Each structure stands twice: as C-alpha cells, then as structure tokens.
Amino acid sequence: MDAIAQIPLLGPLLTTVIPFLIVLGIVVFVHEYGHYIVGRWCGIHAEVFSIGFGKELFAWVDRRGTRWRVAALPLGGYVRFLGDSDPASARPDNPALAAMSDEDRRRAFPAAPLWKRAATVAAGPVFNFLLSIVIFAGMALTLGVGDERPVIGQTFEVPGHPTALRPGDEVLAVDGRPATDFSDLLELASEGERHRLLVRRDGATIELETGPLLPPAVGGVASGGPADKAGIAPGDVIRAVNGVPASSFADLQKAVREATPPLTLTIEREGRVFDVALEPQLTPTPTADGIEMRPLIGVTAAPLVAPMTRTPGPLEALAFGATRTWSVIDGSLRYVAAIIGGEADSSSLGGPIRIASMSGEAAEAGLPSFLGMIGMISASIGLINLFPIPALDGGHLLFYAIEAVRGRPLSDRLAEAATGIGIALVILLMIFVTYNDLAGM
Known part of the structure; x- marks a missing residue:
C-alpha cells in the first residue's frame, strides 16, 4: 500500500478506487467463504460463489461443480446453494426440488436440517468477526x-510545547496525584499550563516541571470533517479559538464546545501563523452514559509522549484482537441505539463513497493503517448482516428461530412479502447513506 502513495500522478484510480476494491473484495470474500465452507461441511452443495453482481467478467468451475x-459490480457477493430460487437463499425453488433425485435433494439447502441452515447463514458474519480478530491480533x-x-517510550516535538520527559522515564505522580497507568498520566497532565512530575529516571527519583502532555496540536484530521474542509493538516498547532488562547488540547475541546459558531482558529504551521474559519459539526460521541451529540471540528490530539511497546504472546494477541473487534461492534450498536432513541442523528452514517475515501487515506498512511481499516470494515459488515432484517443474514436467522418455535417454516407468501420489505429497506438505506456521503463532500 505504501507504493500507492508514491504514485500520485496516476490519480484517484490508484489512491482511492483500488484500495476501496481491495478492502471490499477481502471483506466480501471472507463473508461469502464463511457461508460456502460451513455449508460444504454440512453437506450442502454450492452452485455459485460470486464476488460482485451483474455481468460476469470471468469464472471457472471447480471439481465439486x-x-x-467475478462480476462487474463489486459492491457485494453471494453464494447460491442447490435448491435456492435466488442468490439470497430467501426461499426454496420448490419445482426444482420436486424434480431432483434423492441424492441431489440431500445436498439441497432447503432440505437440510434447521441447525445446518442456521449454521451456514450465521457463518458469514462470524467469519467477518474472525477476520477482524486475526487482523488486529496480527x-x-x-x-x-x-x-x-x-513509562515513556517515545517523545515528540511540537513547536512551543517542549517536554522535560525522556524515553525510559517512569512517571510516579502528577501534581501529587499517583499515575497508576499511562492513560492516567495523560489524563492528569492534560489540563493547565504547568505540571509537577515525580519521575523515576536511571534508578533515581527526581522532580520535573512540564507543560500539558496533550498540547493543542493536530495529530489526525477526519476525512470530510470541518477541519479537513478548512485545510487544517496534521502537525498544525491551534493557538486560539475565536481569540481565546488554547494551551492544551483540553482547552481546545472546551473552546469548541462553548464558542459561538462560526469559529475562527488561529493556526501555527512551520513558523507561519494564520486564521481559518469553520463550522463545528454535531457528531455522535461515546460517553460513559451512552452517546452524546457534541460539536466537533474533526481533529485528534498529538501527545508529546507515547508508551513503551511490547510484543504480546499469541493468546494475549488474540485477546487484544477480540477486544478491538468488540469495541467496533459496541460503538456501532451504541450509535444505532442512540439514533433509535433520538439521542443522535443519522448524518454520520456513511456509505460506499465514504468507505472509498477512508480506504484511500488508510492506504496512503501505510500498511498497518490499511489493515486496521479492513479489520474495522469487516467487523462492521458482520454486525450489519446480523440485523434482523429480511434479506440479510439476521433476517434468515429470525425466520429460522420462528421455524424452531412453530415447528414449521413461515408460509411462502409471508416469507416472500417479508423479504421484499427487507430488500426495499436495504435499498433505501443505501440511497440514504450515499446521500449522506454526497452531502458531506
């Protein structure tokens, strides 16, 4: 992916479209392969495995038939099992089933036991979650x-914000308050202009004085956000908001929350000082109590220090991967719950255009960033597919749960009507998120 960033003359085809196709292709392939392989383990025959929809570009038939x-429209994929009347496995092809031999009927999806059908359908999202776990663990x-x-692993230079800390220093206390872990250290030394630190250095305990460890410097800029549109870049230092000086990132956050828009930010960049104007955007933000809509400008902090790094063992790495995957799922669920509860609006929902833009930026940032993007998208796609909407995997699982309780499946007429409604909802959602993408450009 680093090579892509080195060929800007080839334009957006390489920097945006190709990374997007790689991300989507990997996530879709793993999802559909989950359906395929678990179905095969359950003795169900897959007639077609398709990446993309529409006109077929090329294909081959394996020894299992x-x-x-690979099709022309790369926005998804499907596995069509024997006995299905459509690629979504939404309903059985009853005439075809009646004409099948006993051997073929045993390999047909609709004739499989309920638990095998449920396992085959659930495998797609599960494989997406496994992909995320493996990526984050790797x-x-x-x-x-x-x-x-x-313990300080690295220090960074920010103009006007020197730090007295060095790599290897262990911070014991900040302003007399114990620092039990690295996040404690950043939180305790995030506000105010000066802090007294008790530090263990080279076996001796010393006292140091430093400014905030989170200065009002820009570490990252959200694509399409207010700061991005205003031309703010990583490395910029925001000296003031509407004329009010900001000595720390906490000051900057407070000023953005309290100032009356539009905001005028005083920026320092490579020795130059200039002003930019922007409008904060109300954004759903996770809090201890749920989701809160806050005015944000779309920048992240650039800490003066970073922790030591260590290589975990395989089991700890897997636990780390599972934790990161769950954080993506949990954040998504909380946002959806906040939208339903009226605590957040849906303007931050993104579609293919936003994913393409994010994929391009992640590719330019390097392979680790790009892999992290794949892990995040895979977990999100897995979660979306588990929503109980007919036409999605979660809708099929809902039908199977009803079948398990009733002792028989829903009638064809009811299943077809529910599936039609589900498809309409999915199409409307795609239109809505695409509108959001275009409105945010």
Whole structure:
C-alpha cells in the first residue's frame, strides 16, 4: 500500500478506487467463504460463489461443480446453494426440488436440517468477526501493544510545547496525584499550563516541571470533517479559538464546545501563523452514559509522549484482537441505539463513497493503517448482516428461530412479502447513506 502513495500522478484510480476494491473484495470474500465452507461441511452443495453482481467478467468451475465468478459490480457477493430460487437463499425453488433425485435433494439447502441452515447463514458474519480478530491480533504481534505502565517510550516535538520527559522515564505522580497507568498520566497532565512530575529516571527519583502532555496540536484530521474542509493538516498547532488562547488540547475541546459558531482558529504551521474559519459539526460521541451529540471540528490530539511497546504472546494477541473487534461492534450498536432513541442523528452514517475515501487515506498512511481499516470494515459488515432484517443474514436467522418455535417454516407468501420489505429497506438505506456521503463532500 505504501507504493500507492508514491504514485500520485496516476490519480484517484490508484489512491482511492483500488484500495476501496481491495478492502471490499477481502471483506466480501471472507463473508461469502464463511457461508460456502460451513455449508460444504454440512453437506450442502454450492452452485455459485460470486464476488460482485451483474455481468460476469470471468469464472471457472471447480471439481465439486461450484461455479466461482467475478462480476462487474463489486459492491457485494453471494453464494447460491442447490435448491435456492435466488442468490439470497430467501426461499426454496420448490419445482426444482420436486424434480431432483434423492441424492441431489440431500445436498439441497432447503432440505437440510434447521441447525445446518442456521449454521451456514450465521457463518458469514462470524467469519467477518474472525477476520477482524486475526487482523488486529496480527498487528499486535508484529507492531506490539502499548505498555500500560506510565513509562515513556517515545517523545515528540511540537513547536512551543517542549517536554522535560525522556524515553525510559517512569512517571510516579502528577501534581501529587499517583499515575497508576499511562492513560492516567495523560489524563492528569492534560489540563493547565504547568505540571509537577515525580519521575523515576536511571534508578533515581527526581522532580520535573512540564507543560500539558496533550498540547493543542493536530495529530489526525477526519476525512470530510470541518477541519479537513478548512485545510487544517496534521502537525498544525491551534493557538486560539475565536481569540481565546488554547494551551492544551483540553482547552481546545472546551473552546469548541462553548464558542459561538462560526469559529475562527488561529493556526501555527512551520513558523507561519494564520486564521481559518469553520463550522463545528454535531457528531455522535461515546460517553460513559451512552452517546452524546457534541460539536466537533474533526481533529485528534498529538501527545508529546507515547508508551513503551511490547510484543504480546499469541493468546494475549488474540485477546487484544477480540477486544478491538468488540469495541467496533459496541460503538456501532451504541450509535444505532442512540439514533433509535433520538439521542443522535443519522448524518454520520456513511456509505460506499465514504468507505472509498477512508480506504484511500488508510492506504496512503501505510500498511498497518490499511489493515486496521479492513479489520474495522469487516467487523462492521458482520454486525450489519446480523440485523434482523429480511434479506440479510439476521433476517434468515429470525425466520429460522420462528421455524424452531412453530415447528414449521413461515408460509411462502409471508416469507416472500417479508423479504421484499427487507430488500426495499436495504435499498433505501443505501440511497440514504450515499446521500449522506454526497452531502458531506
């Protein structure tokens, strides 16, 4: 992926479209392969495995008789099992089933026991979650994880914000308050202009004085956000908001919340000082009590210090991967719950255009960022597919749960009507998120 960032002359085809196709292709393939392989383990024959929809670009047939195809519209995929009347496995092809031999009927999806059908359908989202776990675990094994101890691993330079700390320093207390872990250290030293630190350095305990460890410097800029549109870039230092000086990132956050828009930010960049104007955007933000709509400008902090890193063992790396995957799922669920409860609006829901933009930016940032993007999208796609909407995997699982309780499946007429409604809802959702993408450009 780093090579893509080095060929800007080839334009958006390489920097946006190709990374997007790679992300979507991997996530879709793993999802559909989950359906395919678990179905095969259950003795169900897959007639077609398709990446993409529409016109077939190329295909081949394997020794089991499954046709593997790549189609022109790469926004999804499907596995069509023997006995299905459509690619979504929404309803059985009853005339075809009646004409099948006994051997073929045993391999047909509609004739499989309920638990086998449910396992085959659930496997798609489960494989997406497994992909996320493996990616995040692999990143932990290769890049390491941050040590929780309040020990300095790296220091960074931000103009006008020097720090007295050095790599290897262990911070014992900030302004007389114990620093039990690295997050404690950043929180305790995030506000105010000066802090007294008790530090263990080279076996001796010393006292130091430093400014806030989270200065009002920009570490990252959200694509399409107010700061991005205003031309703010990573490395910029925001000196004031509407003329009110900001000595720390906490000051900046408070000023953005309290100032009357539009905001005028005083920016320092490579020795130059200039003003930019922007409008904060109300954004759903996770809090201890749920989701809260806050005015944000779309920047992240640039800490002056970073923790030590260590290489975890395989089991710890898997636990780290599972935790990261769950954080994506949990954040998504909380946002959806906040929308339903009226605590957040849906303007932050993104579609293919936003995913493409994010994929391009992640590719330019390097392989670790790009892999993290794949892990995040895979977990999100897995979760979306579990929503109990007919036409999605979660809708099929809901039908199977009803079948298990009733002792028989829903009638064809009711199942077809519910599936039609589900497809309409999915199409409307795609239109809505695409509108959000275009409105945010």
